[in-house]
Amino acid sequence: ATTARQPDVLVVGGGIGGLSAACALARQGLRVRVLERTKEFGEVGAGLQIAPNCTRILAEYGLLEEARSLGVVPEHMVMRDALDSRELTRLDLRDLERRYGFPYMVIHRTDLHAIFLRACEHAGVELLTDQDVVGYENTEGGARVLLRNGRSEFAPLVVAADGLHSVARRLLVGDDLVSSDYVAYRAAVPIEQVRDNGISERDVTVYIGPHCHFVQYALRRGDMFNQVAVFRSPKALAGHADWGTPDELDAAFAPACDPVRRGVALMWRDRWWQMLDRDPVENWVHGRIVLLGDAAHPPLQYMAQGAIMAIEDGWVLARHHARHHARRAAAAGAGGAPDWDAVLAAYEAVRVEHCRRVQNTARAWGELWHVDGVRRLQRNALMRQRDAYDYSFTDWVYGPTALTPDEEPPMFTPIPLSSASFEDPDGALTV
Numbered sequence: 001a002t003t004a005r006q007p008d009v010l011v012v013g014g015g016i017g018g019l020s021a022a023c024a025l026a027r028q029g030l031r032v033r034v035l036e037r038t039k040e041f042g043e044v045g046a047g048l049q050i051a052p053n054c055t056r057i058l059a060e061y062g063l064l065e066e067a068r069s070l071g072v073v074p075e076h077m078v079m080r081d082a083l084d085s086r087e088l089t090r091l092d093l094r095d096l097e098r099r100y101g102f103p104y105m106v107i108h109r110t111d112l113h114a115i116f117l118r119a120c121e122h123a124g125v126e127l128l129t130d131q132d133v134v135g136y137e138n139t140e141g142g143a144r145v146l147l148r149n150g151r152s153e154f155a156p157l158v159v160a161a162d163g164l165h166s167v168a169r170r171l172l173v174g175d176d177l178v179s180s181d182y183v184a185y186r187a188a189v190p191i192e193q194v195r196d197n198g199i200s201e202r203d204v205t206v207y208i209g210p211h212c213h214f215v216q217y218a219l220r221r222g223d224m225f226n227q228v229a230v231f232r233s234p235k236a237l238a239g240h241a242d243w244g245t246p247d248e249l250d251a252a253f254a255p256a257c258d259p260v261r262r263g264v265a266l267m268w269r270d271r272w273w274q275m276l277d278r279d280p281v282e283n284w285v286h287g288r289i290v291l292l293g294d295a296a297h298p299p300l301q302y303m304a305q306g307a308i309m310a311i312e313d314g315w316v317l318a319r320h321h322a323r324h325h326a327r328r329a330a331a332a333g334a335g336g337a338p339d340w341d342a343v344l345a346a347y348e349a350v351r352v353e354h355c356r357r358v359q360n361t362a363r364a365w366g367e368l369w370h371v372d373g374v375r376r377l378q379r380n381a382l383m384r385q386r387d388a389y390d391y392s393f394t395d396w397v398y399g400p401t402a403l404t405p406d407e408e409p410p411m412f413t414p415i416p417l418s419s420a421s422f423e424d425p426d427g428a429l430t431v
Ligand code: FAD
Pocket: 012, 013, 014, 015, 016, 017, 018, 035, 036, 037, 038, 047, 048, 049, 050, 131, 132, 133, 134, 161, 162, 163, 164, 166, 167, 184, 228, 273, 292, 293, 294, 295, 299, 301, 304, 305, 306, 307, 308, 309, 310
């Protein structure tokens, strides 16, 4: 790739957020350059769930069939209790697809990342690796990024998609990461290794239990099986720096039901992910530097919306660019450079509130999943009462991505777990 011509947009970070935004903007005819810190583009980790609010966008980009051919479209999402393995509630994912018009899928992260990488190449995005961005500054008509090697680059717009530990976020907002004291272990193994473990190959299964949960689904056309084990770390609570270690994994899941314990035995033990997020902030736009993806709104992963929100961000940015571009072209004598200030204001107006809702709901969802004692029994009884075809808690997330605050659907408010308002129809609460 050549760096001779000045780009219209610099994207810092070539993760799923950065690449999907780069591809969306390049498809509008903009010259886009991606600056990625690592020596090669790639993704670490295993599976990703992608809900209809993401597959709708993939379809618009012409990438859904490729994703479908590499992933799996499960039949149900089934939630079970991690101690006794009883079913609590389920979503019928075929019916969900009919409701929202697009599938709920699971895909290997590497595959989704590679799809966007290829789409970027086709759209003419300049993809540069080994570019460690260490500074940002707004200048006349745009912004400049500073690289560790001493070079600097300028563009009318700089998109900072540099992830959870974002340098841009540190410099522009300066807030701290928030530790949940939970840690995630992952594993993607050949399906043959788990066939005798009491698994369901056609479903996404989520076991929820006291201070832990465990997620399973088939990947790569059903050839692989993905597992995520998440638990609260006693060492984190005690203030140790080295927390979430494999001995804690085994202890956390010792009381779990047999299918979960069998699954936990297969987790990768050389790497784990401490679960961190940030408090929502309102200001993602700083002159011509804009935060996107985890740099703007890193969630706890309990809604499985982190990568999706990043993809939505790029789509919204590109759609507002298209709208403003069309308006300017229609106005007499206008044209030329995009009105980035208007585009960024429109982006911030709609995305900040949506992502704040998802971040806060993810935290609340985690609390509900991880309750213990009587509250666990209350929750289980409530979940079992839910009509499997009640979509009130998915409509605001899985429906079409809003472009303006007016289009944002009202948010679902979960029922509080208060014993005062709680009825116990089948006497399940006898402790
Ligand atoms: P990242 O993927 O972190 O990418 C940032 C990129 O920027 C990286 O390539 C990095 O190398 C580069 N970079 C960083 N600093 C610099 C720098 N200074 N200069 C240049 N480049 C830099 N989301 C879902 O939608 N569905 C799920 O099912 C789901 N499951 C999850 C399960 C777990 C256990 C976890 C931890 C997360 C899960 N998520 C899920 C969330 C999702 O993984 C993230 O929200 C998403 O990957 C964020 O993408 P991003 O591109 O914003 O950031």
